Amino acid sequence: MPIEPNPPAPASEREREAVDRALARVGAEPRRSDLLPLLHAVQDDLGWLPRGALHHLADRMNLPFPDVWGVATFYALFRLDPPRGTILHVCDDVSCRLRGADVLVRDLQARYGPPRRFAGGAHGDARNGRGAAAPPAVDWETVPCLGRCEEAPVAVAGGRELGHATAGVIAAALGQAGGDA
Amino acid sequence: MPEVRRLLARAGVADPESLEAYRSLGGYAALARVAERGPAWVLSELEASGLLGRGGAAFPAGRKWRAVAEAAGRRRVVCNADESEPGTFKDRVLMEQDPFAVVEAMTIAGLTVAAEDGLVYVRGEYRLAAARLRRAIDQAERAGLLGADVAGTGRAFWIRVVRGAGAYICGEETALFNSVEGRRGEPRNKPPFPTQAGLFGDPTLVNNVETLCNVPIVVLEGASGFRRYGTDRSTGTKLFCVSGHVERPGLYEVPFGTTLGELLALAGGVWRGRRLQAVLCGGAAGTFLGPDRLDLPLTFEGLQPVGGTVGSGAVIVLDETASLWDIVLRVARFFQEESCGQCVPCRVGTQRQLEIVTRLASGRARPEDPQLLADIGAAMTDASICGLGQTAAGAVLSALALRPGAPSSSNGGASAAHGRPGEVV
Ligand SMILES: Cc1cc2nc3c(=O)[nH]c(=O)nc-3n(C[C@H](O)[C@H](O)[C@H](O)COP(=O)(O)O)c2cc1C
Ligand code: SF4
Ligand code: FES
Numbered sequence: 001m002p003i004e005p006n007p008p009a010p011a012s013e014r015e016r017e018a019v020d021r022a023l024a025r026v027g028a029e030p031r032r033s034d035l036l037p038l039l040h041a042v043q044d045d046l047g048w049l050p051r052g053a054l055h056h057l058a059d060r061m062n063l064p065f066p067d068v069w070g071v072a073t074f075y076a077l078f079r080l081d082p083p084r085g086t087i088l089h090v091c092d093d094v095s096c097r098l099r100g101a102d103v104l105v106r107d108l109q110a111r112y113g114p115p116r117r118f119a120g121g122a123h124g125d126a127r128n129g130r131g132a133a134a135p136p137a138v139d140w141e142t143v144p145c146l147g148r149c150e151e152a153p154v155a156v157a158g159g160r161e162l163g164h165a166t167a168g169v170i171a172a173a174l175g176q177a178g179g180d181a
Numbered sequence: 182m183p184e185v186r187r188l189l190a191r192a193g194v195a196d197p198e199s200l201e202a203y204r205s206l207g208g209y210a211a212l213a214r215v216a217e218r219g220p221a222w223v224l225s226e227l228e229a230s231g232l233l234g235r236g237g238a239a240f241p242a243g244r245k246w247r248a249v250a251e252a253a254g255r256r257r258v259v260c261n262a263d264e265s266e267p268g269t270f271k272d273r274v275l276m277e278q279d280p281f282a283v284v285e286a287m288t289i290a291g292l293t294v295a296a297e298d299g300l301v302y303v304r305g306e307y308r309l310a311a312a313r314l315r316r317a318i319d320q321a322e323r324a325g326l327l328g329a330d331v332a333g334t335g336r337a338f339w340i341r342v343v344r345g346a347g348a349y350i351c352g353e354e355t356a357l358f359n360s361v362e363g364r365r366g367e368p369r370n371k372p373p374f375p376t377q378a379g380l381f382g383d384p385t386l387v388n389n390v391e392t393l394c395n396v397p398i399v400v401l402e403g404a405s406g407f408r409r410y411g412t413d414r415s416t417g418t419k420l421f422c423v424s425g426h427v428e429r430p431g432l433y434e435v436p437f438g439t440t441l442g443e444l445l446a447l448a449g450g451v452w453r454g455r456r457l458q459a460v461l462c463g464g465a466a467g468t469f470l471g472p473d474r475l476d477l478p479l480t481f482e483g484l485q486p487v488g489g490t491v492g493s494g495a496v497i498v499l500d501e502t503a504s505l506w507d508i509v510l511r512v513a514r515f516f517q518e519e520s521c522g523q524c525v526p527c528r529v530g531t532q533r534q535l536e537i538v539t540r541l542a543s544g545r546a547r548p549e550d551p552q553l554l555a556d557i558g559a560a561m562t563d564a565s566i567c568g569l570g571q572t573a574a575g576a577v578l579s580a581l582a583l584r585p586g587a588p589s590s591s592n593g594g595a596s597a598a599h600g601r602p603g604e605v606v
Contacts, residue, residue, distance in 0.1 A: 033381075035363035040305075040344055067364075074365040076347030077305045093267045093515065094461065094508055095424035095497050102507075144349070144515055145267035145464075146306055149424035149497075150431045156306070 011052030018045040019056045030061050035071055039078060048079035076143070086174050088140035089156040090115070090165070095149035104153050105142060107167035116141040138174060184447055185410065187418050188394050189434045192278035197313055200320040203281040209326060211397035212285050212292075216334050220293045224250060227396065229404035231416035236261055236352075236389030237466065237492050237568070239481050242396075245386060248376040249294040252384030256296040258338075259380060259387045260287055262303045262310070263345050263352035266464035267515060268495030271420040272390035274432050276303070276310035279394070280317040284340060286393035288327060289400065291338035294386050299340040302357050305347050314342050349519040353567050354379070354387045356521070367521045368567040391420055391494075411437035415480035419494060423448040426455065426500035435479070442475035444496060455500040459583060463492025465512045466572035468579035469505075488579060506542040509580045513538040516573040527570030530561040538577060551581055 011019070022041035026034045038057060043049050049072050058068040072078050079087075090108060092101045109115065116139070148154045151163025157173040186192075195202040203209070215223055228243030249256055260283060264272040276283055287299045303311045318340050321327040329337050343361055345351050351360045355369035358380045379385025395417055399407045411417045415437035421444055424430045428449025435444060441460065451457050457472040468489050470477070477483055484490055499505060517535040522528040534557050537550050558574025565571050 032363035033361060036343065036346065036360060040346065070365055071363065074348060075305070075345075078346055092511070094465070094511055095268050095430075097508065097511060098425040098497070098499065098503060144518070145265065145269070147264055147270045147273050147304065149268055149270055149422065149495075152424060152430070159308075 009050070009052045009055075011050070011056040015046065015050050015053035016056050018042050019053050019060065021045065023057075023060055032061070032063065035061070035063075035068065039072055043078060048082050050082075051080075084139040085137040086139065086158045087156075088112075088138050088158070088170065088174065089143045089146070090140060090170075091144070091146045091148075091152070091154045092142040093145035093149075095145065096153040099152035101153040104155075104165060104167065108140065108170065111167060111171070112138045112140055183435075185418055185434055185436060187398055187410070187434065188275065188391065188420060189278075189432070191282070192274060195279070197278050197280055198316055200281060200317070200324055203279075207401070208281050209285055209332075211400040212288055212326065212332055214400055215289050215292055216332050220250060220295070223289065223293045223400065226399055226404045230399045230407045231404075231414070232392065232395050232399060232407070233415065233481065234389055235391035235395075235419070235494070237266070237463075237490075239491070242388065242392055245376060245388070246290070246294055249296070249384050249386040252376060255298075255383045256294050257380050257383050257385045258287055258290045258294065258296045258299040259354075259357070259385055260299070260301040260390060260393055261352060261354065261357060261387055262301050262307070262390050263357060264304050264307070264390070264493070265349040265352055266466060266493040266495055267512075268422060268424055268461065268464040268497045269493040270422050271432055271494055273304075273307055273310055275390050275394055275420075276307065277313055280310070280313040281321070282394050282397065283314065283390055284317045284321050284327065286396045287340055288321075288331060288338055289396055290386055290388070290393065292331065292334065292336055295336075296386065297337045297339060299338060300361065300380070301340060301342050302351070302361060303342060303344055305345040311342055311344055318342070348521075349515075350521045350567075350569055353569065356567070357387070358385070365521075367523045368569075370566060412478070412480050412482070414482045415491075419479065419491065421479070421494045421496050423496045423498065425461075425498040426452050426503060427498045428452045437480045438478045438483075440475065441470065441477050441479060441496075444479060445475070445498065448498075451498060451500050453500070455502065458499045458501045458503055459505060459580075461495070461497040461499070461508070461512075461576060463490040464495035464497070465515045465576060466490075466568070467492045467495065468575050469583050470579075471583050488575075490575075505580060505584060506538075509577055510535075510538050510542040512576045516569070520569060520573070524564075524566045524570065526560050526564040527567075527573065530557045530565075530570065531573050533557050534561075534574060534577060551585070554578060554581060 022038050023030055042053055054068050058065040092105055146154050153165050155162045155165040155170055157170050160173050162169055191206050195206050224247050232242040233239040262272050291299055326332055331338050348366050350356045351366040353368045354375050356366045360366035375385045375387050408416050418434050418436050421433050433447050459469045459471055462470050481491055513535045517531040520527050520531045537554055540546050558578050561570045561573050
């Protein structure tokens, strides 16, 4: 789990606005049970959850920052550092492995460098992929079952769900998604 | 036994975004009957139907509904759509293809247990399912089938959709409550049970998507009509998610009592004319069954004696060339990563289990490893506070039982781990 650095980063203008927009949609008095939808909304807007935005959200909700941080870090879908390219999730769980996910993962590694999370639970450092100066256009990781095992192997590229995925199918989808998250 | 289409009657047939299409195929007839006959009638039919929960724990639905109906104070209805068990996709198909059925069933639940607040907790990755549910809720509200006055009953019921954010543990009902309440998705101690103190501390009816989708069938056909399918103790039909090494992976609805072999035959059998090595029945929380189990009837009572489980309905097929230990290793990693870490037996146990299985899968097993796995498994099963820890050793130990002794390349060791699927290594 990422450790909250000290001192906290202040929210940028854009981050503050994203949080305020999300809160405006919730209406009057945000409650703690609005937190999960709010985190989704902010991430949909900014592409990730910057620390400054979380501080601003905590302030506006009258919650201690560690509570907001604790929730944001609990869930795999929340990103706490900026995407380094289009987000790509590749299922390497049981049904997909039986249908070639291991080969797919190897092919993708050759193209895009090591994933964030790799077999064995080790966390690959994507910055080593292509060097920090030229970040790869793809920010990818292997994930547990995506619930589409009848189309294994399965990937999600830039929000698009891909069944019977191959490195080629994924590259084509990434091309259409552009370099943005 | 033939495939049937009851839960899947509308899937792929009706436009899932159209209330009219849903109604033209029998939708909302059940709600009308419930409005006419009242809650007591629904409760007695549901109890007599023998419907058991499809979310994994097989708890009698009727008993749960009655407990909430008889609880004091404000009540809530929660549909558990967090579906994250590896190999499971039935709830996604139901929500994507027949979202109004989920909405109607929840509305019936609301009227029956006298709740006004309904909530569907949808797995974060299921964007289409969440969107379709929201559309269905919208249309139902506009048609007066949901909202301040449900179908002219004078009773209110509302449904809210909440998206999860990628945590298997949030499918556990009390972890789900914490997640909705804006806390970390860690399970609570039970008791109190959800029927007593659930979401926001209120008595809460939690049911799985598939469980709920059975309710309109019970209402329309009565308990005896429902019982025409299945066995005496496992009533009705069941959705099985067949994946892996079969010719036609997919979702199959069959009556309980269909044998494993019959189900595999429906899916076209083991692919490429190969022989069966094993079936992982119930997903990561399930167990491996060998080819000698093909005659086993798929029922709660039939699987239990062999240590098996219907679980979520995941049926993952491994052909003779698959690397069993590569798959076991993935399962062990799954539990290590998804353990919420709240209690020690599970946090430490899933980590130790992963280390030992890693040794086994790479052919470096030590003589004491099988015994160690058994000890760790017993500790997790006995002392974990939730079902994740309690089932985390099941698949691993059943694989050991299937392949006693250290794995080698000939019985599915690591050397086969990097082959293409189907490649004989
Ligand atoms: C780790 C874990 C994960 C679970 N995931 C789900 C799930 O995704 N969907 C579900 O319906 N039940 C899941 N359950 C079971 C729920 O706790 C609960 O028993 C179920 O939702 C009750 O509904 P039912 O009686 O209709 O089966 C899970 C349980 C555990 C221990
Ligand atoms: S058994 Fe595991 S997942 Fe369940 S509460 Fe304990 S640590 Fe968390
Ligand atoms: S195992 Fe990959 S989608 Fe289910």
